[in-house]
Amino acid sequence: MTRIRNFTPGPVEVSEEVLSAQYGQQKLHVGADFAATYIRVTEGLQKIFGTSGHVAVVPGCGTLVNEMALGGYLAPGKRVLILDAGYFSSVLQRSVEGWGAEPVLLPVPEGQPLAPEALRTALTQQHYDLLCFTHVETSTSLLNPVKDYCQVARDAGVPVMVDSVSALGTCAAEMDAWGIDVMTSGSQKGLESVPGLGLVALSDRAWKHVESTGIRRGGVTDLLRWREQFDTARDWHPSLTTMPVGVVYALDVALQRMFSEGLSDRYQRHRTARDFLCAELADLGLEMQIRDGARAAGVTAVKTGGRFSSSDLVTYLMQHHQIRIAGGFGANKEEVFRVAHMGDHASIPALRPVVSGIAQFLQQLT
Numbered sequence: 001m002t003r004i005r006n007f008t009p010g011p012v013e014v015s016e017e018v019l020s021a022q023y024g025q026q027k028l029h030v031g032a033d034f035a036a037t038y039i040r041v042t043e044g045l046q047k048i049f050g051t052s053g054h055v056a057v058v059p060g061c062g063t064l065v066n067e068m069a070l071g072g073y074l075a076p077g078k079r080v081l082i083l084d085a086g087y088f089s090s091v092l093q094r095s096v097e098g099w100g101a102e103p104v105l106l107p108v109p110e111g112q113p114l115a116p117e118a119l120r121t122a123l124t125q126q127h128y129d130l131l132c133f134t135h136v137e138t139s140t141s142l143l144n145p146v147k148d149y150c151q152v153a154r155d156a157g158v159p160v161m162v163d164s165v166s167a168l169g170t171c172a173a174e175m176d177a178w179g180i181d182v183m184t185s186g187s188q189k190g191l192e193s194v195p196g197l198g199l200v201a202l203s204d205r206a207w208k209h210v211e212s213t214g215i216r217r218g219g220v221t222d223l224l225r226w227r228e229q230f231d232t233a234r235d236w237h238p239s240l241t242t243m244p245v246g247v248v249y250a251l252d253v254a255l256q257r258m259f260s261e262g263l264s265d266r267y268q269r270h271r272t273a274r275d276f277l278c279a280e281l282a283d284l285g286l287e288m289q290i291r292d293g294a295r296a297a298g299v300t301a302v303k304t305g306g307r308f309s310s311s312d313l314v315t316y317l318m319q320h321h322q323i324r325i326a327g328g329f330g331a332n333k334e335e336v337f338r339v340a341h342m343g344d345h346a347s348i349p350a351l352r353p354v355v356s357g358i359a360q361f362l363q364q365l366t
C-alpha cells in the first residue's frame with residue numbers, strides 16, 4: 001500500500017505513536033486504568049483551552065459538541081449572533097435553529113476578519129443571548145481576532161461561544177483570560193489525533209450559568225450530566241456512556257506529545273510552517289485567500305486565480321506525489337485549494353514536497 005501524505009484539514013496526519021495507542025486488546029471505558037487516562041485527558045485539555053472549568057470529553061465530533069453547548073444556552077425565543085465567515089457558520093446556524101432559537105448572521109468581509117467595531121455596533125443595536133464564531137474558519141483559513149471580539153462582547157454583556165474545532169492545538173487559546181464562556185473542539189484536527197471525540201470546555205462562570213438557566217437538553221446531550229458523572233464517579237466510570245476507548249488513549253498520547261514539545265514552541269512551529277508555505281506559493285504567483293496577519297496557523301487556503309480548477313490540482317498531487325490536499329467550499333469550491341499544516345506536517349521539510357508538487361503542476365499547465 002502506498003503511503004499517502006495527508007495535508008487535508010481534518011482528519012489530519014497522525015503520528016504512528018498516536019495511531020498505535022488505539023490498538024492491542026479490547027479496552028474498557030470503566031476501571032482505574034481508563035479513568036486515570038480520561039482524567040489526564042480532561043486536565044490536559046484544560047491547559048490547552050486555558051480554563052479552570054471542566055472539559056467534557058464525549059464520543060462524537062465537533063458538530064455534536066457545538067450543538068450540546070448551544071443546547072445549554074438556548075431555548076425558543078433566544079437570539080444568537082453568528083459571525084458568518086464561511087461554511088462552518090452555516091453549520092452553527094442549523095444547530096441554533098434546531099434548538100428553536102433565532103440565528104442572526106453578520107457577514108464577515110472577504111479575505112479578512114470583521115472589524116471589532118462592526119461587532120460592537122451589531123451588539124449594541126439589538127439584544128443577543130449569545131455570540132458565536134469560529135476561532136479558525138477552516139473553509140477559508142481565516143483566524144478570527146478572538147480576544148478582541150471577547151472584549152467587545154464583555155462590554156455588551158453577551159456570552160461568547162467559540163468553535164475551535166480546527167484551531168485548538170495550532171495556536172493559543174486562553175479561555176479564562178480572554179473571557180470565553182464556551183469553547184469546543186474535536187480530536188482529529190489541530191490536536192493531531194484520530195477522529196471520534198468531541199471536546200467542550202465551559203469556564204467556571206459558564207457552568208454556573210448553564211446550571212442557573214434550568215435548560216436541560218436530552219439525556220446524553222445534557223452537558224451537566226457529563227459533569228455530574230465525572231464529579232461523582234471519576235475514578236472508576238468517568239464518562240456518561242461507552243467511549244471510543246482507543247480514541248481516548250490516542251488523544252492521551254497526542255496531548256503528552258504536545259506537552260513535551262511545549263505549547264508555545266508548538267504554536268511557533270505552526271506559524272513558521274504557514275509563513276514558509278505562503279511565501280513559497282506567493283513566489284509561484286499564487287494569492288492566499290486571507291490577508292497577511294489574519295491567516296490560520298494550521299491551514300492555508302489559496303486562490304487558483306482562474307488558472308486552473310482546484311480539483312485538478314488535488315487529483316494531480318494524489319496521482320503523481322501521493323499527497324492529499326483539499327479543495328475549497330461552496331460556490332468557490334473550484335477556485336480555492338487548501339493545504340493543512342497541522343501535527344507533524346506543520347514543518348518546512350514536510351511542506352517542501354507539497355510546494356514542489358504544486359510548482360510541477362503549474363509548469364505542466366502551460
Ligand SMILES: *Cc1c(COP(=O)(O)O)cnc(C)c1O
Pocket residue numbers: 010060061062063064088091134136137138163164165166186
Ligand atoms: C471540522 C470542523 C467542524 C466540524 O467538526 P466535525 O468533527 O466534523 O463535526 C466544525 N467547525 C469547524 C471550524 C471545523 O473545522
